[in-house]
Amino acid sequence: MALLEPPPGRKVFTLKFEPTSADIDENGHVNNVVYLRWAQDLGVAHWQSLAPADAQAAWAWVALRHEIDYRRALLPGETGHGRTWVSDRTEGPRFDRFIRIDADDGAQGRVMCAQVKTTWVLIDQATGKPRRVPPWMLALFA
Numbered sequence: 001m002a003l004l005e006p007p008p009g010r011k012v013f014t015l016k017f018e019p020t021s022a023d024i025d026e027n028g029h030v031n032n033v034v035y036l037r038w039a040q041d042l043g044v045a046h047w048q049s050l051a052p053a054d055a056q057a058a059w060a061w062v063a064l065r066h067e068i069d070y071r072r073a074l075l076p077g078e079t080g081h082g083r084t085w086v087s088d089r090t091e092g093p094r095f096d097r098f099i100r101i102d103a104d105d106g107a108q109g110r111v112m113c114a115q116v117k118t119t120w121v122l123i124d125q126a127t128g129k130p131r132r133v134p135p136w137m138l139a140l141f142a
Contacts, residue, residue, distance in 0.1 A: 013046040017080035029073035035114040093130035
């Protein structure tokens with residue numbers, strides 16, 4: 001997968017991640033599964049930061065697919081800088097989300113540790129069934 005960067009003008013949501021001792025694996029760096037948890041946390045926090053309470057009560061997102069690339073280990077004591085943005089189009093109930101988790105890298109600025117392309121499906125909370133992403137929701141994110 002090519003290096004992910006948000007398109008110019010795209011709304012980007014950010015979160016910082018401070019790894020705990022439980023996040024560090026036997027190789028001495030943040031475990032690969034932790035990046036996936038952080039990707040999930042970013043997506044959920046992004047939705048919660050934008051959607052009104054009534055929309056959050058009516059709709060939910062579930063992950064359908066994750067594609068993740070790892071480039072650089074995030075080490076104990078380092079901070080993960082997560083960024084996420086969404087596609088400018090939907091496919092019925094499906095919505096692609098893009099995530100980068102970077103670390104500070106001294107004079108070079110930030111360097112990518114992991115990047116994720118995820119596909120989420122919009123679920124109607126009342127029925128538990130997928131529903132087409134409405135245009136207002138796309139506008140909310142994009």
